[in-house]
Structure formats: C-alpha cells, structure tokens
Amino acid sequence: MHPDKLLRLLENVRNRKISTARALESLKKLPFENLGFARLDHHRHLRKGFPEVIYAPGKSNLQILKLAQAQNKSGSDVFVTRVDASAYKTLKKKFPGARYNPLARTVVIERRGSKPKTGCVLVISAGTADLPVAEEAVVTCEVMGSKVERLYDVGVAGIHRFLADWNKLREARVLIVVAGMEGALASVVAGMVDKPVIAVPTSVGYGASFGGIAALLSMLNSCANGVTVVNIDNGFGAGVSASLINKK
Numbered sequence: 001m002h003p004d005k006l007l008r009l010l011e012n013v014r015n016r017k018i019s020t021a022r023a024l025e026s027l028k029k030l031p032f033e034n035l036g037f038a039r040l041d042h043h044r045h046l047r048k049g050f051p052e053v054i055y056a057p058g059k060s061n062l063q064i065l066k067l068a069q070a071q072n073k074s075g076s077d078v079f080v081t082r083v084d085a086s087a088y089k090t091l092k093k094k095f096p097g098a099r100y101n102p103l104a105r106t107v108v109i110e111r112r113g114s115k116p117k118t119g120c121v122l123v124i125s126a127g128t129a130d131l132p133v134a135e136e137a138v139v140t141c142e143v144m145g146s147k148v149e150r151l152y153d154v155g156v157a158g159i160h161r162f163l164a165d166w167n168k169l170r171e172a173r174v175l176i177v178v179a180g181m182e183g184a185l186a187s188v189v190a191g192m193v194d195k196p197v198i199a200v201p202t203s204v205g206y207g208a209s210f211g212g213i214a215a216l217l218s219m220l221n222s223c224a225n226g227v228t229v230v231n232i233d234n235g236f237g238a239g240v241s242a243s244l245i246n247k248k
Contacts, residue, residue, distance in 0.1 A: 126155030140239025180204025183215030190224035
C-alpha cells in the first residue's frame, strides 16, 4: 500500500468515514497480495524506493492486466517491461492513459501524471541497432525520476560523432553506454569522463559476437576505470542502477 493511501485510510477511520473492520480488510493485503498466479509485492517501494516492475514475457495478457490493476489500486504507478503490442492493447482498454514505447517495449501507467525529473543520466548507444535496449534504459530512468539525455549512433566506427557532444558528457552525473559488436564504446567513454559508466552489451553483431558475449567480455575486461557491466540486453537493470546513483 502506498504511504499516501495508508495515511488516507487512517484518516478515514479517525473521521468515521469507514469502519475499522473495512480498514483491517484493506490492511490484510500488506505487505503482498496473492493473486493466485503471482504474489504482488506492495511494500517494495518502501524498501527500495520504487514499486515492483511487471516483467511481461511468460505472462498472459490477462495476467499482466490483473497485476497492473492490483498495483494501480494500491496507489502505485505501473511499469511493465518487454511488452508486445497485443498486451499493450489489453492494458489500453482498462487504462486509456497508458503510455507505450514500442521501441523500448515498455508501458507506463502513472496515477498522478509525470513527476519532476532530477539530476542527469546520459544514455549513449553505439548504433541504431542498439536503440531498443537504450530506450528501455531511458524509460526506466524516467520512471524512476531521473532526467535523461540521449546520445545515439556514436560508435567507434566514427568516433568524431561522439566527440561532437562533449557538453552532454560533462553535464551528466552517470552515463549508460549501450553497444553490441565488440562493445568498445564503453571503454572509450570511461576513459574520457570522471563519472560512473554503466555498460550494457547488446546481442547485436555478426556470428563471432556470439549473441552479445563478445561485447560482454570486452566490457568486463575494459582497461578504463569506472566501468560497471550489466547483463546482455539488460537496459532495465542499467536504468535502475543509474537512477540510484543519480539520486545520491
């Protein structure tokens, strides 16, 4: 239960707008709600500062909808990742204000509209083929309250494109670098800034890239200081980590 909703519940009991029995019935869902197929963690935002995120793959459209409805009813915003168009249409029928980013494959349902963004996370992609992962990181950062800047298609094959936006690098508090192929861009960026760099290898590349393993190993073996690496294609994980750093 969202803290604001809990305070309203207690206020309503004190003002005798609802009965104590009804209030206790609401509190039975704390700290999680058993939906049969899933146990929705309503207290995660109290522990982590961010509500539970719904990972769409492996779930039916109806299951995704039931999770979103339960989370929305509890007073939390809803964030769904790896959503296909069919699941989005199901959510849109019940939540007309749902925002879908087809490139990032994310759906955001906000209860009180967009909130002010703070700090600055710069998301950099080596190529346009890396954009789905980069956009997933962008949306995650925005949902978590971070201001985000984008710097796309600036890979090492034409490094002059990266150097043309030096001001963006200086203004950012933390940088996310998304790259496939050989994953060299993360080392280049980390060697030029005094900020934390979160590297995201992508499964983009020819046969010898082994579905992103080549980029992953390059980033893990970076000779530049300050590079932290998340798993292949994990734009969400990078966005969460960057936002936590950005808020400090």
